Amino acid sequence: MEYKTEQEFLKSYNPDDYDRMAVVNDILLLSISNVEKENYRKLDEKCFSILLVKRDTFPFKDKWCLPGGFLNVKLGLEENARDILARETNLHNIFLEQLYTFGAVNRDPRMRVVSTAYMALIDKNQLKEQLNKNAEWFNIKMQETGDLITVQLNSSKQDLNFVVQKILKESTTDKYEYKIVENDYLAFDHPEIIIAGIDRFRNKILYTDIVFNIMPPIFTLSELQQVFEIALNKKLLVTAFRRIVADKVVKTKQIQTGGGHRPSVMYKYEKS
Amino acid sequence: MEYKTEQEFLKSYNPDDYDRMAVVNDILLLSISNVEKENYRKLDEKCFSILLVKRDTFPFKDKWCLPGGFLNVKLGLEENARDILARETNLHNIFLEQLYTFGAVNRDPRMRVVSTAYMALIDKNQLKEQLNKNAEWFNIKMQETGDLITVQLNSSKQDLNFVVQKILKESTTDKYEYKIVENDYLAFDHPEIIIAGIDRFRNKILYTDIVFNIMPPIFTLSELQQVFEIALNKKLLVTAFRRIVADKVVKTKQIQTGGGHRPSVMYKYEKS
DNA sequence: TGAATAGTGTCTGTGAGACAATATTAT
DNA sequence: ATAATATTGTCTCACAGACACTATTCA
Numbered sequence: 085m086e087y088k089t090e091q092e093f094l095k096s097y098n099p100d101d102y103d104r105m106a107v108v109n110d111i112l113l114l115s116i117s118n119v120e121k122e123n124y125r126k127l128d129e130k131c132f133s134i135l136l137v138k139r140d141t142f143p144f145k146d147k148w149c150l151p152g153g154f155l156n157v158k159l160g161l162e163e164n165a166r167d168i169l170a171r172e173t174n175l176h177n178i179f180l181e182q183l184y185t186f187g188a189v190n191r192d193p194r195m196r197v198v199s200t201a202y203m204a205l206i207d208k209n210q211l212k213e214q215l216n217k218n219a220e221w222f223n224i225k226m227q228e229t230g231d232l233i234t235v236q237l238n239s240s241k242q243d244l245n246f247v248v249q250k251i252l253k254e255s256t257t258d259k260y261e262y263k264i265v266e267n268d269y270l271a272f273d274h275p276e277i278i279i280a281g282i283d284r285f286r287n288k289i290l291y292t293d294i295v296f297n298i299m300p301p302i303f304t305l306s307e308l309q310q311v312f313e314i315a316l317n318k319k320l321l322v323t324a325f326r327r328i329v330a331d332k333v334v335k336t337k338q339i340q341t342g343g344g345h346r347p348s349v350m351y352k353y354e355k356s
Numbered sequence: 357m358e359y360k361t362e363q364e365f366l367k368s369y370n371p372d373d374y375d376r377m378a379v380v381n382d383i384l385l386l387s388i389s390n391v392e393k394e395n396y397r398k399l400d401e402k403c404f405s406i407l408l409v410k411r412d413t414f415p416f417k418d419k420w421c422l423p424g425g426f427l428n429v430k431l432g433l434e435e436n437a438r439d440i441l442a443r444e445t446n447l448h449n450i451f452l453e454q455l456y457t458f459g460a461v462n463r464d465p466r467m468r469v470v471s472t473a474y475m476a477l478i479d480k481n482q483l484k485e486q487l488n489k490n491a492e493w494f495n496i497k498m499q500e501t502g503d504l505i506t507v508q509l510n511s512s513k514q515d516l517n518f519v520v521q522k523i524l525k526e527s528t529t530d531k532y533e534y535k536i537v538e539n540d541y542l543a544f545d546h547p548e549i550i551i552a553g554i555d556r557f558r559n560k561i562l563y564t565d566i567v568f569n570i571m572p573p574i575f576t577l578s579e580l581q582q583v584f585e586i587a588l589n590k591k592l593l594v595t596a597f598r599r600i601v602a603d604k605v606v607k608t609k610q611i612q613t614g615g616g617h618r619p620s621v622m623y624k625y626e627k628s
Numbered sequence: 629t630g631a632a633t634a635g636t637g638t639c640t641g642t643g644a645g646a647c648a649a650t651a652t653t654a655t
Numbered sequence: 656a657t658a659a660t661a662t663t664g665t666c667t668c669a670c671a672g673a674c675a676c677t678a679t680t681c682a
Contacts, residue, residue: 123631123632125631125632125633126631126632126633127632127633304634306633306634322634322636323635323636323637323638326635326636343632344631344632344633345631345632345633345634346632346633346634346635347633348633348634348635349634349635
């Protein structure tokens with residue numbers, strides 16, 4: 085069939101002539117938790133935490149998953165992700181970055197579903213609004229042994245864990261694929277999304293200002309250093325660390341006391 | 357309606373209850389061209405080049421676009437991208453990296469289409485196979501003035517150009533959006549994809565080994581430096597450059613002569 | 629008072645920038 | 656011989672790693 089004009093062509097175009105697929109957004113909501121220490125002098129330990137939602141419908145009923153939802157045909161991709169986030173958490177205007185698009189053939193048992201995952205960063209302590217009743221924050225502990233990554237997720241309600249294998253993609257030197265080796269609690273391929281997101285955060289913390297999206301408006305340099313340390317998974321020397329962030333933060337007049345030791349000056353982020 | 361088991365739920369699940377959308381892959385095929393110099397002693401200049409295809413069907417009939425196609429429901433996302441590439445270029449086993457997923461509401465006049473763009477790197481001089489008759493390599497010249505990026509595409513058949521505006525995304529310090537300001541020749545939002553791909557290559561050239569995917573198997577260090585210089589859009593000092601790549605390349609026994617000057621040793625890539 | 633963190637000073641070695649010097653070729 | 660690029664040497668300066676030292680708090 086031949087068309088003379090674009091209008092004519094579009095008029096006769098029928099989407100139903102093609103295979104059915106769906107597009108969804110899944111959102112990795114990343115924050116920092118404090119794990120309180122017994123000793124009043126010691127600093128709280130910190131760790132990453134993520135928001136998971138317990139599914140009360142099929143598929144994967146009773147398993148946990150990232151907040152997500154189908155793409156509304158009237159919304160742009162990121163707009164749709166923000167919409168989902170607002171529904172699940174009542175959060176607005178937060179940092180959102182497209183992470184990766186997952187499109188394995190059988191990642192969803194219902195039909196062919198392509199998921200564009202987003203990473204959102206917040207300081208969950210600022211979160212005043214009530215969470216959805218099925219939503220829950222989980223603290224993350226990760227352990228890497230060889231090419232296996234073991235992840236433990238702890239919350240007041242339940243503890244979950246999974247294991248993924250990190251595989252260097254063929255013909256690359258810096259791209260990894262994550263294959264799920266063990267996973268009894270999470271729905272879909274969400275373990276992969278979680279790992280990919282934490283990896284992205286880790287990779288960007290040194291050469292961007294991404295970290296300040298996960299921090300409160302004002303913070304001490306020790307707190308900031310702790311976040312760097314859990315992201316990079318190693319201890320940093322104080323001097324070196326302060327040099328890294330020196331031109332990204334400015335002193336405020338506030339001081340944090342109460343720790344049984346010299347109080348710290350609080351800083352805020354300032355673009356250089 | 358209540359379901360007892362996942363099987364029962366899936367059996368009654370009807371994809372047609374939801375809005376129609378399509379998923380496509382578009383592929384930015386990036387290579388390097390030599391622009392020959394008049395003086396036999398001088399080095400050839402190099403520039404990026406990309407493969408575009410002239411559309412012979414609606415929509416955007418007679419405009420140029422990136423090689424792309426609908427997602428086959430039986431293929432994974434990357435697998436589908438490789439399939440498209442094989443169809444358009446007869447190329448197999450080449451470097452392919454997911455670039456970004458574009459999902460603006462009206463990016464395709466036919467229906468809601470989400471495009472996961474991939475970046476492919478090759479040395480097009482190695483390309484022995486015949487290209488599709490509508491496909492053509494275009495040399496790229498980019499110029500940045502303020503927040504405007506002017507792009508000129510030259511081929512033996514036709515010259516194209518477009519202008520995009522680079523906009524820092526709100527609440528970020530390192531993410532840009534590209535708004536098309538002027539574009540008479542390219543279909544869809546493909547100017548954005550082109551810019552995003554070149555940007556990705558530029559950003560990764562310093563901290564990954566991505567560049568070797570666009571190089572021939574053996575090359576001189578001057579050639580490699582030229583590629584760095586067009587990617588980074590600045591001259592590099594020889595000494596500094598050689599230090600950067602020193603642990604990524606090894607000498608071969610081959611020597612390149614014929615340039616009216618001291619011949620160069622040819623090197624090959626070796627993972628460090 | 630002492631255990632703990634906050635914050636600053638400084639030495640040293642590495643590595644990037646800058647530039648100079650030498651090598652080799654085709655015309 | 657000359658114009659061009661190829662390749663190596665080396666000086667300097669900035670900066671990161673390492674570590675020491677001082678400051679300050681509260682049970």
